[in-house]
Amino acid sequence: MEDVALVRWPDDADRLAALRAAGAPRLLLVAPDAAPPAVVDPLEDWVRLPADDAELAARLATLRARGGAGAPAPDLDTDGLLHYRDRWVALSPVEQALAGALTERFGAVVGRDALSKRAWPDGTPTRNALDVHILRFRRRIAPLGLELRTVRARGYLLQGFAATDTA
Amino acid sequence: MEDVALVRWPDDADRLAALRAAGAPRLLLVAPDAAPPAVVDPLEDWVRLPADDAELAARLATLRARGGAGAPAPDLDTDGLLHYRDRWVALSPVEQALAGALTERFGAVVGRDALSKRAWPDGTPTRNALDVHILRFRRRIAPLGLELRTVRARGYLLQGFAATDTA
DNA sequence: GCTTGGGTTTCGCCGAAGTGAAGCCTGGCT
DNA sequence: AGCCAGGCTTCACTTCGGCGAAACCCAAGC
Numbered sequence: 153m154e155d156v157a158l159v160r161w162p163d164d165a166d167r168l169a170a171l172r173a174a175g176a177p178r179l180l181l182v183a184p185d186a187a188p189p190a191v192v193d194p195l196e197d198w199v200r201l202p203a204d205d206a207e208l209a210a211r212l213a214t215l216r217a218r219g220g221a222g223a224p225a226p227d228l229d230t231d232g233l234l235h236y237r238d239r240w241v242a243l244s245p246v247e248q249a250l251a252g253a254l255t256e257r258f259g260a261v262v263g264r265d266a267l268s269k270r271a272w273p274d275g276t277p278t279r280n281a282l283d284v285h286i287l288r289f290r291r292r293i294a295p296l297g298l299e300l301r302t303v304r305a306r307g308y309l310l311q312g313f314a315a316t317d318t319a
Numbered sequence: 320m321e322d323v324a325l326v327r328w329p330d331d332a333d334r335l336a337a338l339r340a341a342g343a344p345r346l347l348l349v350a351p352d353a354a355p356p357a358v359v360d361p362l363e364d365w366v367r368l369p370a371d372d373a374e375l376a377a378r379l380a381t382l383r384a385r386g387g388a389g390a391p392a393p394d395l396d397t398d399g400l401l402h403y404r405d406r407w408v409a410l411s412p413v414e415q416a417l418a419g420a421l422t423e424r425f426g427a428v429v430g431r432d433a434l435s436k437r438a439w440p441d442g443t444p445t446r447n448a449l450d451v452h453i454l455r456f457r458r459r460i461a462p463l464g465l466e467l468r469t470v471r472a473r474g475y476l477l478q479g480f481a482a483t484d485t486a
Numbered sequence: 487g488c489t490t491g492g493g494t495t496t497c498g499c500c501g502a503a504g505t506g507a508a509g510c511c512t513g514g515c516t
Numbered sequence: 517a518g519c520c521a522g523g524c525t526t527c528a529c530t531t532c533g534g535c536g537a538a539a540c541c542c543a544a545g546c
Contacts, residue, residue, distance in 0.1 A: 206354070213357065285494085303409045304504080306409070445507065471522080
């Protein structure tokens with residue numbers, strides 16, 4: 153995993169420029185007597201030296217979270233395992249079909265019909281069959297930190313927890 | 320101009336929740352003995368009390384810059400989802416029609432008749448129908464930090480929170 | 487052959503959401 | 517006072533999705 157770069161300010165100003173250009177997350181360690189830099193980029197932050205350990209850790213965590221927050225799609229491997237953020241679960245055949253369609257369009261709406269067609273290429277059993285598999289799929293992926301949200305009359309949308317609303 | 324909210328942490332936790340929901344920029348003033356909060360949102364930052372004036376000013380400037388950064392119009396996608404600042408909600412068909420008209424003229428007044436025509440191309444049900452949908456639309460978009468303001472006898476105007484004129 | 491167990495499908499019912507119709511409330515204006 | 521544009525609630529009705537429970541199917545093992 154890409155980690156946050158630590159940059160002394162104003163000493164390492166050139167390196168900072170490079171990091172900014174590369175869009176890499178970075179934390180400036182500001183010399184005791186230097187003026188705080190003008191920050192706008194969410195991937196940049198700063199602390200004044202000497203820095204408190206807890207503060208340092210907290211700001212690094214923030215930058216890491218922002219840096220990695222680029223919609224990391226779950227991955228369905230050839231063994232029918234669905235991987236997401238260091239964790240995985242085994243899926244049944246029908247669930248694999250659903251997961252395939254949903255991860256390919258991670259974060260976007262996939263119609264019920266598209267899911268049906270994917271799971272049962274030659275004819276859906278009944279309307280409810282999909283419902284039940286959706287239900288179980290939801291429960292199956294919850295431990296991974298994934299949720300399947302319903303968009304009424306449109307379909308379903310796979311996303312990570314809290315990618316949108318609040319409690 | 321919208322300004323950055325100052326929130327004592329952890330004392331004003333409820334107010335913080337409201338500000339987060341509204342997508343308003345805020346700076347947490349963290350009590351000397353409290354743990355730093357877990358921040359991800361670029362519109363949120365924190366300083367430990369007692370705070371240095373220069374640090375306070377610098378972080379406020381950062382948040383102002385991020386907060387004011389462009390007034391992006393909400394986006395209604397083809398799935399009937401209304402996106403605004405990293406968040407989204409699903410809209411019902413009638414609401415999609417209203418949202419379409421209102422986002423196309425984001426920040427400007429749209430007449431009731433224009434909205435009616437958009438939602439019901441061949442005839443409005445009753446005069447009252449629009450009122451009800453306006454009401455529901457308001458509640459639906461509030462979590463995104465959007466509000467629909469009335470311009471009496473003229474129509475309605477969609478805007479982000481706190482793009483206010485008077486107090 | 488029979489059992490067992492996972493996966494799958496059916497059935498049936500419930501709750502949630504979308505939509506309008508009516509009616510009442512309110513605040514501003516004449 | 518009375519009018520009028522809106523705001524908001526309540527009710528009825530419909531459609532869509534959620535979900536428990538039980539039946540089914542089929543392959544592996546006894």
